[in-house]
Amino acid sequence: MPQYRTFTAQDAVEYAKQFGGLDNPSSLVEAQEIGDGNLNLVFKIFDAQGASRIIVKQALPYVRCVGESWPLTLDRARLEAQTLVEHYQHSPQHTVKIHHYDPELAVMVMEDLSSHKIWRGELISGVYYPQASRQLGEYLAHTLFHTSDFYLHPHAKKAQVAKYINPEMCEITEDLFFNDPYQIHERNNYPAELEADVAALRSDDQLKIAVASLKHRFFSQAEALLHGDIHSGSIFVAEDSLKAIDAEFGYYGPIGFDIGTAIGNLLLNFCGLPGHLGIRDAAAAREQRLTDIQELWNTFSERFQALATGKTRDAALSVPGYASQFLKKVWTDAIGFCGTELIRRSVGLSHVVDIDTIKDDAMRHECLRHAITLGKALIVIADRIDSAEALVARVRQYS
Numbered sequence: 001m002p003q004y005r006t007f008t009a010q011d012a013v014e015y016a017k018q019f020g021g022l023d024n025p026s027s028l029v030e031a032q033e034i035g036d037g038n039l040n041l042v043f044k045i046f047d048a049q050g051a052s053r054i055i056v057k058q059a060l061p062y063v064r065c066v067g068e069s070w071p072l073t074l075d076r077a078r079l080e081a082q083t084l085v086e087h088y089q090h091s092p093q094h095t096v097k098i099h100h101y102d103p104e105l106a107v108m109v110m111e112d113l114s115s116h117k118i119w120r121g122e123l124i125s126g127v128y129y130p131q132a133s134r135q136l137g138e139y140l141a142h143t144l145f146h147t148s149d150f151y152l153h154p155h156a157k158k159a160q161v162a163k164y165i166n167p168e169m170c171e172i173t174e175d176l177f178f179n180d181p182y183q184i185h186e187r188n189n190y191p192a193e194l195e196a197d198v199a200a201l202r203s204d205d206q207l208k209i210a211v212a213s214l215k216h217r218f219f220s221q222a223e224a225l226l227h228g229d230i231h232s233g234s235i236f237v238a239e240d241s242l243k244a245i246d247a248e249f250g251y252y253g254p255i256g257f258d259i260g261t262a263i264g265n266l267l268l269n270f271c272g273l274p275g276h277l278g279i280r281d282a283a284a285a286r287e288q289r290l291t292d293i294q295e296l297w298n299t300f301s302e303r304f305q306a307l308a309t310g311k312t313r314d315a316a317l318s319v320p321g322y323a324s325q326f327l328k329k330v331w332t333d334a335i336g337f338c339g340t341e342l343i344r345r346s347v348g349l350s351h352v353v354d355i356d357t358i359k360d361d362a363m364r365h366e367c368l369r370h371a372i373t374l375g376k377a378l379i380v381i382a383d384r385i386d387s388a389e390a391l392v393a394r395v396r397q398y399s
Contacts, residue, residue, distance in 0.1 A: 002102065002104050002105050003104070004061075004074065004104060004105055004106060005105070006041070006058070006060065007041060007043070007056070007058050007105075007107065009030070009031035009032070009033060009043060010031070012031040012043035012045060012056040012058075013028055013029065013030060013031045013043075013045055015056055015107060015109065016028050016031075016043075016045040016053075016054045016056050016109060019099060019100035019102075019109045020045070020053070020054040020099060020100075020109050021099045021100070021109075022053060022054065027047040027048055027053075028045050028046070028047055028053060028054070029046060029047060029048050030045075030046050031043040031044065031045050031046070031056070032044045032046065035057075035064070039059065039060065039063060039064055039072065039076075039248065040057055040058060040059050040060060040064065040248075041057070041058045041060060042055065042056075042057045042058075043055065043056040043057075043058075044112070044114075045112075051114075052112050052114040053112055054099070054109060054110075054111070054112050055109070055110045055111070055112050055113070056107065056108075056109055057077075057107065057108050057109075057110065058077070058105065058106055058107045059072075059074050059076055059077040059080075059106035059107075059248070060072070061073075061074055061106075072168060073168040073169075074103075074106040075103070075106075075168075076106075076166070076168070076169050076248040077101065077103065077106035077107065077108060077248070078101065078103040078106075079164060079166050079169070079247075079248060079250055079251070080108070080246070080247045080248035080250060081098050081101035081108045082163070082164070082250075083164065083225060083227065083228075083247040083250030084096060084098050084110075084244075084245075084247050084250075085098050086143075086147065086225055087139075087143040087225070087227070087244065087247070089146075090142045090143050090145075090146040090147070091138065091139045091142040091143050093241075094135055094136075094138060094139035094142075094242050094243060094244060095139065095143075095243065095244050096110050096111055096113065096236075096243050096244065096245045097110060097111040098110050099111070110245075113236045113243055113245070115238055115241075116236035116237055116238040116241060116243060117236065117237060117238070118232075118233060118235070118236060118237075119132060119232040119233075119235040119236065119237045119242075120231070120232035120233040120235075120265070120269075120352070120353065120354065121353075122237060123232055123266075123269045123289075123354070124269070124272070124276060124353065124354055124357070126277070126285055128288065129237045129238075129239070129242075131240055131242070132235075132237050132242050132292070133266075133291075133292035133293070133295040133296040133299070134295050134296070134299045135241075135242035136230075136235065136242060136262060136296055136299075137295065137296045137297065137298070137299025137300035137303065138299060138300075138303055139242065139244055140230070140258055140259060140262070140296075140300050141299070141300045141301075141303035141304040141307065142303070142307070143224075143225065143227070144223075144224040144225075144226070144255050144258065144304070145224070145303075145304050145307040145308065145311075146307075147160065147224045147225035147252075148223055148224040148255070149223070149314060149317060150307075150308050150311075150312045150313070150314065150317050150323070151307075151311060151312065151313060152313075153313065154314075160225065160252065161222045161252045164225055164250060164251050164252050165251065166228075166249070166250065166251035169228070169248060169249045169251070170218075170249070170251055170253075172249075173218070173228070173229075173249060174215060174218065174219075175187075176344050176348050176349055176350065177214075177215070177218070177337075177340045177341070177344050178211055178212075178214065178215035178218070178340060179215075180344070180347075180348050180349070181198070181201060181343050181344050181347040181348050182201055182202055182207075182208055182211060183202060184202070187348065187349040188347055188348055188349070189347075189348065189349055189351065190346065190347050190368065191361075191364075191365055191368070193365050194346075194347075194365060194368055194369065194372070197369055197372050197373075198347050198372075201343065201347070201372070201376065204376070206380060207376055207379060207380055210336065210379045210380055210382070211340060211379060213336075214333075214336045214337060214340060214379070217254050217256075217333060218253055218254060218257060218337075221253065221254040222252035222253060223252070223253065223254050223255045224252065224253075224255050225250060225251070225252055226249075226250060226251060226252070226253045226254075226255075226257055226258045227244060227247045227249070227250060227258055228247060228248075228249025228250045228251055228253070228257075228258070229246060229247070229248070229249040229261065230244060230258050230261050230262050231261055231262065231264075231265040231341075231352075232265045232266070232269065232354075233246075233265075233352070234246040234247075254330075254333050254337075255330045255333070256329075256330045256331070256332070256333025256334035256336075256337055257333070257334075257337045259296075259297070259300060259330065259331075259333075259334035259337075259338075260333065260334035260335065260336065260337025260338035260339075260340075260341060261337060261338070261341050262296060263293050263296065263297070263334060263338045263391075264337070264338040264339070264340075264341030264342050264345075264375075265341065265345075265352065265354075266289050266292055266293050266296070267289070267293070267338065267342060267371075267374065267395065268341075268342060268345055268352050268354050268355065268371060269289055269354045270286050270289040270290070270395070270399075271342075271354070271355065271367050271368075271370045271371040271374065272352075272354035272355040272358060272367050272371075273285050273286050273289070273354075274286075274363065274366075274367065275355065275358030275359075275360065275363040275364055275366075275367045276357075276358060286399075290392045290395060290396075293388060293391065293392065294388040294389065294392060297331070297334075297388040298388060301327050301331070304323070304327060305323055305324060305327065308323035309323065328386075331386075331387075332382050332383050332385075333382075335378050335382035335385050335391065336378065336379050336382040338375075338378055339374075339375040339376065339377070339378035339379035339380075339382070340375065340379060341375070342371045342372070342374055342375030342378070343371070343372055343375040343376065343379075345371070346368045346371040346372050346375070347372065355367045355368060355371065370398075370399070373398055374395065374398045374399075377394065377398055378391075378394070381394070
């Protein structure tokens with residue numbers, strides 16, 4: 001077994017030659033490190049003509065954005081690769097393809113997506129992909145249904161839950177989503193001008209009880225194999241294509257968490273658009289985000305319902321009406337988790353460029369306040385929002 005070492009660009013080239021599955025591996029000549037995330041090294045591997053052909057990704061033994069003072073398990077590379085491989089089986093058109101992974105080196109080799117662009121950047125730039133929200137709904141429906149109790153035999157499901165135990169990465173989520181923003185913590189990161197808004201979160205007992213309930217669900221409800229961090233920065237889009245990447249937070253958890261995280265990031269873009277386009281010019285783009293949210297949920301719920309009707313293997317879960325009832329619970333969970341995503345991206349360690357790149361300080365602060373206010377409301381009144389249309393109405397109410 002190879003011993004772990006941190007890859008150089010040349011290491012990445014040699015590894016891609018060996019495991020990239022290309023017909024002409026000798027054509028690969030150089031690598032460019034492109035990782036701008038919090039956790040990993042990511043290399044694009046180029047051929048002699050300058051075309052990017054393959055991606056090599058290596059997990060680092062610490063949180064990259066913090067440094068070696070925050071150590072992190074290398075096993076997350078195995079979990080990420082296995083999650084993406086599993087999701088690819090059920091939604092190959094919407095999941096990045098993994099060609100090879102090595103748990104000892106914490107390295108995976110995956111398909112190059114240079115023909116695609118990161119969805120978050122496109123949303124900020126105002127480039128519209130009319131199919132993206134529906135394709136994301138399809139991806140979530142297929143991956144979450146086929147890894148759930150509706151489809152898997154109970155023995156297989158329990159074995160899967162054990163296989164995808166991911167305690168260290170889950171602890172990061174548990175802290176950043178459900179703990180840090182509601183207490184004084186050194187990882188929190190927000191402008192001093194928002195201190196009163198953040199202090200109000202810490203003193204709101206009703207809010208903190210609702211967050212505790214969401215955290216308990218995240219702890220205890222192993223409903224399906226989640227992506228675990230499905231946001232617009234972990235999605236690549238092209239004219240008629242969408243691909244999910246970056247699943248190192250994959251584990252068995254509540255289905256509503258993936259749905260809520262995805263919706264939350266569309267709402268973060270909604271909150272930030274006036275800072276990029278101006279209030280008047282942002283109006284049409286904001287309406288499009290609300291349409292995107294409705295299309296995402298409606299596609300997910302309709303496809304999940306159809307899969308449940310045709311493919312549920314458990315006798316009790318196949319009773320007519322049960323899948324529909326279950327989806328109501330998923331929706332309520334999703335609204336709450338969406339609210340925690342809005343707050344943690346505004347107050348906590350990891351922000352989004354949808355808001356952080358707004359140049360005018362006063363406008364950026366106002367967009368952050370909007371996200372906090374909206375997130376707080378969604379957490380507290382999640383059980384009173386019974387449809388995507390009702391969510392849109394609430395968003396307009398708090399805008």
